[in-house]
Amino acid sequence: MGETDLDTTVLTHGVAEQTATTGDIERCIEELRINGYALAPSGLEESELAQARDVLDKVYAQQAEEVGGEDNLRLMKDANIARAVCAYDPLMLKIATLPVILEVAAAFLRQYCVLMSHNGILNQPGRDHYQFTWHRDLNYQHYTSSRPLALSALLAVDPFDEVTGGTYVLPGTHLFEAFPSEDFVRNHQKVVKCPPGTIIFFDAMLYHRTGKNNSNDVRRAVNHIITPPMLRQQYNFKEIFAQRGVEVEDPKVRDYLGFEYEIPKSVKDWREGKIEAARAARARQP
Ligand SMILES: O=C(O)CCC(=O)C(=O)O
Incomplete structure (x- = not known):
C-alpha cells in the first residue's frame, strides 16, 4: 500500500492529552521531537540558489588551494567540504540567518544558542564523501537527553532526489544511545528527497548520511549546526x-x-x- 492510500481520518479512544500545533514552526518542532527531522521551505529565490552554487564552488576551491591542494583535504577526510562559509560571502550569511532557521532553533533549543559550524557539502557525482557513512552531527556522543542538545539545518541547494542522492535518515535514533543494528538500518532507513531551497532540519543526534550521487552534476548543500554554547x-x-x-x-x-x-x-x-x-x-x- 503506497502512502497515498493511507486512511487520514484521526479517531482516538482513551486519549486524554494531545499536542496541538498552530503553524509551520510548531509542526517542525513536533516532527523534530518525534521523528528527529522535519522539512520547511527556506524562501530563497531560484537566483539566490544559483548564486549559492557558484559561491560554494569558489569557496571550496580557495580553501583547497590554501592548504596545498585537494590531496591534503582527502588526507584529512575533509574533501568536498567548504568550511565557515558564512564568513566568505554575504549570501551565505543571509542563509545562516534565515528567519525560519532562527525561529526553529529558538523554539527547538529554547535558550541562547550559537552557530557551531556552517559547512558547504559538495556531493560529487560517483565519488566517495566522508558524509556517506552514518553519523551524528555531534560525533562520538552516545547518550540521550530530555531536551535537545543541538539542531542541524541542512539547506538543499541542488535537487535532492533518487538520482542526485537525498539525505538518508534513521527516524527516532536521536532518542536512543547506540547506533541501531544493521537489520534495523536496512528495514527502517528513509531517504529524504526535496526540491532545492528546502531546509531539512534534524536533531543533531539523529543518525543520517549523504546519499550517493549518481547524476552527472554536483549536488550541493549547506549544513548549519546550532547549539547552546554550554560545554x-x-x-x-x-x-x-x-x-x-x-x-x-x-x-x-x-x-x-x-x-x-x-x-x-x-x-x-x-x-x-x-x-x-x-x-x-x-x-x-x-
Ligand atoms: O549531504 C547530506 O545529505 C547530508 C550532509 C551531512 O551528513 C552532514 O552535513 O552532516
Missing part, C-alpha cells in the same frame, strides 16, 4: 596563566588546562593541525 571553558586558562607569568611544562597538565585546545582562528589553521595529525598517523602505519 566550553568558563575562561581562558592559557591566557590567565600567561598574564600571571606562570609556566606549565607537563604536557598532560597543559592538555588538561586546554592550552593545546584553542578554537582555530581560521579554516586554514584548523585544517593544518588536522593534516599534520593525519600525516603523523600515516607515518606510524607499518
